[in-house]
Each structure stands twice: as C-alpha cells, then as structure tokens.
C-alpha cells in the first residue's frame with residue numbers, strides 16, 4: 001500500500017459551517033491525489049489492495065454529519081450516519097424498502113462501520129477491478145480492455161453496460177434511494193448543490209472510468225429522502241442467505257387506488273452499472289389496472305435490451321422474476 | 336513513512352502508540368500490543384474473525400484504520416473475561432460445545448457479546464441472521480446459535 005498522509009476533519013468549532021472546515025476546504029480546493037474516508041470499508045480496503053491509493057486521506061467520519069432529521073415528509077440524513085443507525089431510526093423502521101435495503105446488506109459489523117454517504121459511493125466489487133495484477137480493466141486503466149467480459153462474471157451487470165465494462169454497482173441502499181426519488185446534498189468547489197440519486201452515478205456504457213458525477217473534492221453532506229405515501233418493499237436474491245451481495249434485487253414503492261397503479265417507482269439491484277431506475281417498467285405500469293400479466297409485461301420491457309455474457313446469461317430472467325414477485329408482494333395483487 | 340500517535344484505551348488500559356498511518360486496528364492490537372486473541376482470517380471484511388468492540392459496538396478490526404481508533408475504547412477477547420471468571424457468552428460456548436478448531440471463536444464470542452446488548456431479537460432465526468457476519472469453516476453454526484440463545488437466557492434469568 002502506498003504511504004499516505006492522514007488528516008482528520010474534526011473541527012467541531014467551525015462545524016456550524018462545514019464549508020469552513022480546514023481539512024475539507026483544502027480537499028475541495030486542491031483535490032488532486034486526495035480522497036475522503038468515512039467508515040473505510042471500501043476506501044481502506046481498496047488502498048490496501050493497491051487499487052486506489054491517494055496521497056492524502058481526509059477522514060470525515062467525525063464531522064457533525066451524523067444527525068437524522070424529519071420535517072414534514074422529508075428525511076434528511078447526515079452522510080456520516082451509519083447504515084445501522086439509519087435502519088433503526090423510527091421513521092425508517094416502518095419504511096420497508098429503506099429498512100430492508102440496509103438490513104439485508106453486508107453484516108452487522110459492517111453496518112456499524114459503514115456510512116450512508118460511503119455506501120452510495122462504494123466502488124464496484126468486480127474482482128478484476130480489485131486486483132491490480134489484472135492488466136485489462138477499463139475502469140482502473142482506461143483503454144486497457146475488460147477482463148470480466150471473457151472471465152468469470154456471475155455477479156456482473158446486464159443493464160447500462162457494454163463489452164467495455166460490465167461492473168455492477170453493488171449498493172442495496174442506492175437501489176432503494178432511486179425508487180424513493182431521493183437526492184444528495186453536496187458541498188463542492190462551486191458551493192452547495194442537490195443531485196437526484198438517479199443522476200449521481202455514471203453508466204459503464206457511457207464512461208467506465210467514471211463512477212459518479214461528483215467533481216473532485218465534492219463532499220456529500222446529506223441524503224434527502226422523501227417519505228412516500230405508498231407501500232414499499234425490497235427483495236434481494238443472493239447466492240447465500242445472508243452476508244452476500246445481490247444477484248438481483250428489486251425495490252418497489254407503489255400505491256394502488258381502486259385497482260389502478262396510482263404511484264409506482266422501481267429500483268433494480270445486482271443488474272445495473274448504476275443503481276437502476278426501471279423507468280421502462282414504470283411506464284408500462286403507471287395508471288394501469290394492476291394485474292400479474294401487466295407486471296410480467298413491465299418486467300420484460302425493462303430487461304428487453306439486457307447485455308449478457310455467458311456468466312450473466314441467467315440474470316435477465318432472474319431479474320424479471322424478482323421484480324414480478326416484489327410487485328405482487330407490495331401491491332398484494334396476485335392475479 | 337507517515338506516522339501518527341494514536342491514543343487508545345484497550346481493555347480498560349490506556350495506550351499511546353505511534354503507528355504507520357497504513358496500519359489496521361487489527362495489526363495494532365496483534366503486533367504493537369501483542370494481543371493476539373483477535374484473529375486475522377481474511378483481512379478484508381469477509382469473515383468476522385477479527386471482530387472487536389469499538390466504543391461498545393461490534394466492528395471489524397481488519398477494516399478499521401488504527402488512526403481512526405484514536406481517542407476511542409476498544410475491547411478485545413482478552414478483555415471480556417478471565418479463565419476464572421468467564422463472560423456469559425464464553426461460558427455458553429463451552430457449555431454448548433460451540434466450536435471445533437477455534438479459529439473463528441474469538442470473533443464469534445465478541446460478536447455475540449455485543450449482540451446481547453442489541454435490541455429487537457429473540458429467535459434462533461434472528462440469531463442466524465444477526466450472527467451472519469461471523470463465518471465458521473468448521474460449520475459449528477447450530478451450536479453457536481444454541482450458545483447465543485443460552486447466553487441470552489442466562490442473562491435474563
């Protein structure tokens with residue numbers, strides 16, 4: 001692992017205005033060769049593997065960004081809130097899709113360490129990306145090719161990908177967030193801004209070398225999560241019962257009025273190079289009379305253009321079934 | 336080489352250790368403080384053998400940077416009981432015969448000891464899910480579940 005300088009951003013005196021935190025201000029203004037670390041469960045891991053080793057690491061885990069506030073129908077969650085703490089917050093305990101996206105992820109120990117900001121920005125688990133001795137990886141070394149396309153690719157993506165990179169975005173939380181129309185609040189070189197989670201990540205078929213649309217040094221300060229007036233749920237399908245990433249997953253937020261889908265929002269996990277908002281499926285469903293046939297039509301539409309390699313050939317069908325089952329469970333429409 | 340001084344309380348004892356910024360909490364414990372009860376299984380967050388308590392909560396010491404433990408309290412397997420005065424979870428692991436080779440046991444016990452203080456669980460299924468961050472290659476799982484439930488019962492009695 002490359003040597004690095006560690007800087008703790010803990011200036012609580014100037015906490016009221018995060019902008020004036022010295023360490024953060026430096027990272028924002030001169031972001032070259034600097035990275036943030038929160039829980040470290042992705043960042044420190046990648047540094048030790050020699051995949052991504054910045055010269056300076058700015059620790060944001062002790063910044064006063066660990067509060068959760070509820071106002072009207074909006075949940076505002078500090079970026080340094082841990083997955084465990086968000087999952088047990090009173091407003092989240094009954095919001096099935098959010099709670100389960102957190103509790104079905106990683107392990108109790110990891111959820112105690114990992115922050116929500118770090119979770120949505122976690123980097124792909126592609127084994128070829130995480131092994132610097134592999135020379136072909138367009139995400140790590142732009143233009144070098146993709147070892148996964150010809151390699152072992154069970155956990156890879158089938159949507160938002162092409163032969164240049166099939167890396168999956170493995171966050172469960174982010175899949176729930178896109179279905180909840182959540183946003184991130186950031187602080188960066190040009191001040192503050194708010195970005196929809198659906199606009200936060202970059203598809204591998206657009207630019208494999210770029211994970212997200214944040215500019216260098218831009219810090220996520222909060223998640224804004226609208227609390228829906230709808231039922232919801234998160235279904236995660238994986239190779240073992242727990243402590244495993246998704247093969248496929250579906251986050252569904254829906255409200256049925258008089259048999260008609262008045263509201264429906266869907267996120268798919270395990271299949272996309274980004275947390276996948278299933279807009280095609282939603283178009284099929286919205287305003288229509290809920291039925292099993294309609295759910296199947298919607299799921300088929302979403303997966304119609306899937307890009308598969310031999311290792312991922314099973315995924316479109318598994319993803320379709322995952323989505324149909326979750327639509328049934330959330331709407332309680334079974335025929 | 337970048338070095339920093341880390342002030343950390345381990346099992347009630349204060350230490351000031353100068354560490355390479357790259358050091359993990361696991362290596363600080365094992366190499367700098369010679370507390371080798373905490374095990375290194377995978378060293379990448381995938382097995383739970385290195386579980387310790389940081390400010391009372393269970394965490395993986397292999398993925399915790401030593402510098403991030405500055406000013407905090409760590410409890411390791413050496414700090415929760417003694418041979419003459421076992422922690423209730425240790426006693427339950429003995430009573431239920433909940434280990435074979437023992438490689439995972441320190442992590443299992445630390446994880447279970449923290450779990451006893453967590454809320455919202457009671458059944459064997461809950462235990463299986465909430466102990467899923469600790470793998471056991473010997474497959475002692477059924478007895479580990481028994482041990483955790485029996486430690487809970489002992490504590491409630």
Ligand SMILES: Cc1cc2nc3c(=O)[nH]c(=O)nc-3n(C[C@H](O)[C@H](O)[C@H](O)COP(=O)(O)OP(=O)(O)OC[C@H]3O[C@@H](n4cnc5c(N)ncnc54)[C@H](O)[C@@H]3O)c2cc1C
Nearest residue numbers: 038039040041042043105106114115117118119172220380
């Ligand atoms: C064994 C294992 C199993 C796992 N299983 C799952 C799973 O099933 N589901 C799942 O969703 N995840 C899973 N994860 C991933 C885990 O949830 C993430 O590693 C974790 O959420 C990242 O949070 P962190 O606070 O540790 O982030 P860090 O590792 O500290 O940071 C992650 C990245 O985000 C950047 N960053 C962090 N915070 C901010 C911020 N506020 N603003 C700007 N940049 C920031 C960092 O620079 C870094 O690049 C697993 C991880 C492991 C090791």
Ligand code: SF4
Nearest residue numbers: 126137138146165166
């Ligand atoms: S799938 Fe993407 S991250 Fe994995 S080897 Fe190919 S280019 Fe690299």
Ligand code: FES
Nearest residue numbers: 376377378383397
């Ligand atoms: S050694 Fe830490 S999780 Fe395996």
Ligand code: FES
Nearest residue numbers: 435437471472473
């Ligand atoms: S007792 Fe051998 S690994 Fe668990």
